[in-house]
Amino acid sequence: MQLWVGLGNPGPKYAMHRHNVGFMAADVIAEIHDFPPPVKKFQGWLQDGRIGSTRILLLKPGTFMNESGRSVRAALDFYKLAATDVTVFYDELDLAPMKVKVKRGGGAAGHNGIRSMIQHIGDDFRRIRIGIGHPGHKDRVTGHVLGNYHKSEMEPLADLLGAIAAEAEWLAKGDDVRFQSDLALRLQG
Template sequence: MLIMVGLGNPGSRYAANRHNVGFMAVDRIHQRHRFGPWRQKFQAEIAEGTLDDERVLLMKPLTYMNESGRAAGEAARFYKVDAKDVVVFHDELDLPPGKFRAKTGGGHGGHNGLRSLTQQLGDGYRRVRIGIGHPGAKELVHGYVLHDFAKADEAWLTPLLDAMAAEAPLLAEGKDATFANRVHLALQPGQAPRDQVPRDARPRTAAPGEPGAGETAPGAGAAAGKDDTAAKTSKAGGALAEGLARLFGGRK
């Protein structure tokens, strides 16, 4: 059992805030992987589903950011999961917009949501830190995080959330480093999401009987056979013509 918690504040007033990017991340996972409908439990909105055959609970606490740990802690105790089985998506002032980091443990860095989670779970839970940048001065932080993303932010925000949702099954496998690498790769210019790459362009190992290393591609052997037959037929025809010429050429 894995619990994925998005951090944010409930209500439409905060829905597009920078502080709510954690909610946005779990919403995108919910949409992509066809989780069950959202319902209320554990002082949160929750939805159940599977990632890589692992049972997963998505959570969006309804307790506001600074009390997020109450909801996550209640769910963790109910399902009897350890902190390492909790993945938290949250905004990160210390990372530039569009950057992210996956890590386990560490301090809360002044983030009220993380502070609350640590009080309930200890500091061993896993984090996906989504960079939103820093306004430049401490006194500007409150207004900055509670302000909506700018229109221009869509250029990096949408691809980042899409890539995270696509690679979320790796988090269910406990492969956080691979998750981070795959997401970074997907965000490189010219890279299409894995599910948009044409099937015949994806590398794979040849199955028995299929062309592989050192084998001829389908149809190539047949084409080569036709060429050989044509060459042999031409050679035989030439020999026959030469023989007839000698036979009749010697007669007067």
Template sequence: MLILAGLGNPGSKYAKNRHNIGMMAVEAIARRWNFGPEKSRFQSLACEGSIPTPDGAVKALILKPQTYYNDTGRAVGEAMKFYKLTPADVVAFYDEIDLAEGRFRMKTGGGAAGNNGIRSITAHIGADFRRARLGTGHPGHKDLVQHHVLSDFHKVEMIWVNALIDACADALPFLAAGDDERYQAEVLRLAPAPKLDPRAHARGGD
């Protein structure tokens, strides 16, 4: 079984924030693969479903923690303990400011790179969980980061946002099969990142 945790803040006020793109991605997954109804579990809104792979269907639990972003680990840790899973069974979908808008990278383990949600998960389950990093670009200066991540995507940006989260959903069988590298490649094939505006301050990279 997999836990697919979408990082974000609860409530309509935050729904279209850059910080909530991880939550948007797992919502797209739930729609694409016809997951069951949401229920309040593990300090989250959670729903269950299955993902087809060549070796058979893989069960998955989607978590949308309602703990607020910086305390995501409490919800993830509770669900992982309940199902007796390991960190390798956990995939966190979240916004990555150090990736240019629309870029996508998979990674297992490593540091939090200043992301308090990832730091919280690490504190509760250790660092060796899988990370699906959705690029939202950097505002150019650290003092601007908080406003940047808590601001809504502009209407024009929603074109690439929707393409990226739909690609995360469509390519999911590769993730469920444990082939994160192939999953990353397929997401990028389905949703090529928008060409960077040379006037923008977003910086790419890993």
């Protein structure tokens, strides 16, 4: 069993913010892999399904980004899972838009959701970093991160999220290299 977490802020006004791409990824994964509707649990929304033969608990914390770790900690404790069983999908300012990188461990790099996760569960979890690009100057970061995707970004975003969901079985199997490789190939074609 694995716990996959999509980071974002709850509520319709945040739905299309770049900061909510983790929520978006979780939603598309759930849709593509026929997860049942979410239930309110662990201060968030939980879906319990399978990707391939692996049971995946898909959690969208409802605590707002800065407190995401509380929701994740509650789920880990309930299911008796470790941080190593967690995969988190989130926006990455320091990656080009629509690029994806997988890593395990490390610091928060200024991301408050990741900072909260580290505070509550430690840093030994897998991260699916979804690039949103840097706006160029630090004074523009907040507006960029908390801004909606532009219309011109919607089709590439849908393609990216669909590709992440389509290749998610490699993540479930623990093959991060194959996930990244097949994701890149899918997005080229």
